[in-house]
């Protein structure tokens with residue numbers, strides 16, 4: 001039911017795609033501070049090292065109202081769900097369900113579904129719409145550049 005894709009870091013070619021969501025069954029700092037005298041440079045360096053932007057997929061890979069999952073090999077093989085709740089609006093979530101860690105792997109209407117125990121999450125916010133999960137899906141920062149979706153993941 002779920003397809004997955006290999007992803008790559010921003011410096012590698014576009015990843016192969018596969019995936020989630022067509023229908024109900026288908027599935028789914030650098031800030032440079034000039035403050036070396038008080039040690040903020042090292043703090044900025046740490047923040048930069050702690051997160052990295054990965055090229056995940058082409059925007060056209062995600063249907064409006066749909067979702068797809070991608071394996072980000074360069075991020076310890078993390079599985080990321082990319083959704084497009086509205087035309088041109090992309091969201092990214094950790095595919096692991098916050099209930100018990102199973103993959104959120106299907107979509108129905110505006111909901112992502114974990115079929116392990118039936119939790120529903122909002123396709124736009126990742127918020128829980130039905131338990132047993134109690135916490136929203138972990139959301140990642142998304143940027144779109146030249147028709148590709150990039151996700152920033154903290155390491």
Ligand code: FES
Pocket residue numbers: 097098099100101102114115116117118119131132133
């Ligand atoms: S692991 Fe997702 S609902 Fe239980």
